Amino acid sequence: MTNEARTEGRQLDGTESAQSEGVQAASCRRLVPVILAGGSGTRLWPMSREQFPKQLIGIVGRDSLLQATVARLKGFPGDFKVAAEPIIVCGEEHRFTTEEQTREAGVNARIIVEPARRDTAPALTLAALAAMKGGEDAIMVAMPADHSIADIPALHRAIAIAAEHAERGVIATLGIPPTRPDTGFGYIRLGEALEDGAHQIDRFVEKPAAELAAQYVAAGTYWWNSGIFVVRASVWLAALQKLNGEMHAACCAALADGHDDGKFFRPAAAQFGRAPSDSIDYAVMEHIGTTSRPCEGVVVPLVAGWSDLGSWDAVWDAMDKDDSGNVASGRVVFEGATSSYARSEGGRLVACVGTTNIIVVETDDAVLVADRSRVQDIKGLVARIREQHAPEADAHRKVRRPWGFYDSIEHGERFQVKRIVVSPGSKLSLQMHHHRAEHWIVVCGTALVTRGEEQFLLSENESTFIPLGVRHRLENPGKVPLEIIEVQSGSYLGEDDIVRFDDTYGRCS
Structure with a gap:
């Protein structure tokens, strides 16, 4: 490593930058959208494939989920200024489509290409280091690229409240007041209520079994974890360094020794490979409320038609339905069907007669038929297809x-x-x-x-x-x-x- 690179690495280390009150004062009213776009989304097979995951697909509209996410903070009200260039962290195999889709959406993004998959905590750390280049300490609004949000003004109001907390050094997250017991989400137990409608975070809890999820919803003191975080870059880096110094050091070295590659930034592969794989929740958020807590945390309610689109049943739930509860996409005809979802992507006519609670998804090379109550099993199905070395597991025709x-x-x-x-x-x-x-x-x-x-x-x-x-x-x-x-x-x-x-x-x- 050159002396210049080492110096840059020290500048990008959040612990030094976090001490600079002048830097914080100059840039803490600036929001930088951070889009985490490294997922694979196998539960939405056959539309979502390893080489073309769900964030790159128009699941609930004409725009892809990625395009909807990069546009999500446009027109943000109030006195927080949103950076024109979001930071997107994606995988090697998706970089060209990610760049193409953001360009089509009229957005010039800074795209960081992960040398290997290490989950969301290292991805957010790379984004935080990039956000602090030039001595800034902006507030990151970290959003998964594969969610759907219907009410954008409501999202803006929630982020504005979260940003006020983040400005004073708090890690803020958006929580979804649950509408039903759901075992597919992590939960946040609410602490003390604050005047602006937010709550102190008591603790994060893992995805519960069905009986425990029902108890959480009945108690009224648990919200779903949306995966959206609002935090100053330096605060995230300092928290991570305290809790996982190995990950922090690996990401700092990877960014310092990285290089530009046309429209992309490539962190150094060898250094990034030393970062442990971990999620934002496990690496930092679950420590809030414990004796090792890295800083204060708050959760802001988000009631905005949010869905993580983690299954075909969630897609059905997020979309407008006919009088019989059916959702159609493409060339679809229902006859005597109820509460069904049918999608024709390859152009062939899909006809559903007398079906109830059924998912049918047709593509050029595969057809999925599933009971809506069993859609979580699709991940295992894809694993079996991959074991057979069938190309349909990874790529479209x-x-x-x-x-x-x-x-x-x-x-x-x-x-x-x-x-x-x-x-x-x-x-x-x-x-x-x-x-x-x-x-x-x-x-x-x-x-x-x-x-x-x-x-x-x-x-x-x-x-x-x-x-x-x-x-x-x-x-x-x-x-x-x-x-x-x-x-x-x-x-x-x-x-x-x-x-x-x-x-x-x-x-x-």
């Missing part, structure tokens, strides 16, 4: 890439057919394959083809052949999407048979 997407239309022994769409001005890597040859047919647009030492243009209805072992590249020099049909043939057709020599998106070996 349509796979997004930074240059566009491809759709695997058909495949058989020694052949595969793909529809490839390349965005205007984009290009694939310069690559070759050891085990397959390819035929390209242009359907729409203009293709600039590199094949060995040749380079030439192809227009609609023209085609070319890429022999096995020949370096090649496909580019779209035009202003409209380029669409081609690719026919692959060979002894092995897996995506790992790609040797990249040059790549705009930094994917070379």
Whole structure:
């Protein structure tokens, strides 16, 4: 590590910055949205997959959950100023789609790419260190990227109350007054009531069994844990250092030795790999109210149509229903059905006759039929599919890439057919394959083809052949999407048979 990097690491260590009253006074009225976007969401299979998780999908509207989250603090009232650039922490495999979707939403985000999954506490720590670059000590509003909130003004009012507490060095969280016993949420036991409607946090409790959840709701002194936290960056860092110095040190080193990679910031992988994996709740929040408490905590009520969309039953609950309690998305017809959810994503007609409390989700390559009372078992189902090495566990038939997407239309022994769409001005890597040859047919647009030492243009209805072992590249020099049909043939057709020599998106070996 260079001396400059070590100096930067010391500056990003919250313990030193937290002592600077001038820094706090200068920036504590500034809110920085922090979006935690590293989840996989297997309970919403087959829509949510490992390579395309639920935060990137429009589950309850046209915008994805990520896009709805990054826009959530727009128009925030009062005298707190919201930073124009939110901080998003996401995984390596989702970085390009995350950047594309935030750009489509009109937001220029600072995106931190986690070198490995370490749960939410290290992710928030990276965001806190980034927020303090330049000597600021802004108030972070940490939000999961995969929640749904119907009443945004009510959310703003709750965050404004939480920010007032955070300004004076308190860790504030938003709690949901429960509407039913639910074993899928953690709970917060309320302490002393405050004048603004908030409560001191007595303690956090883990997800309870059904009987205990019913007791919590009946007592009226427990709220659901929303996973939304409002805290000054330095306060979070100081609390974490007290409770988990190993995680704190690993994240500080990872950020100090990290580097910019185009539109992304990459923490140092080796240093980040030394951080223990832990959630915000376990690492810090469950210690509030104990003898080792790192600081004071308050919980602010949020009554805003919140849902964590943790299951298809939660999706059904969050959406408008017909007179029979049914929810339809896409080409769906109900006949004599009640309290059912049906979604047609692949374009085929889904017809439900006489169904009750049923979930039906259709995609291009999979169909889920489940009883609404058993949707928590979908996670185990996906694990079984993965054990069978079936591709449907991890990826959709349509796979997004930074240059566009491809759709695997058909495949058989020694052949595969793909529809490839390349965005205007984009290009694939310069690559070759050891085990397959390819035929390209242009359907729409203009293709600039590199094949060995040749380079030439192809227009609609023209085609070319890429022999096995020949370096090649496909580019779209035009202003409209380029669409081609690719026919692959060979002894092995897996995506790992790609040797990249040059790549705009930094994917070379």
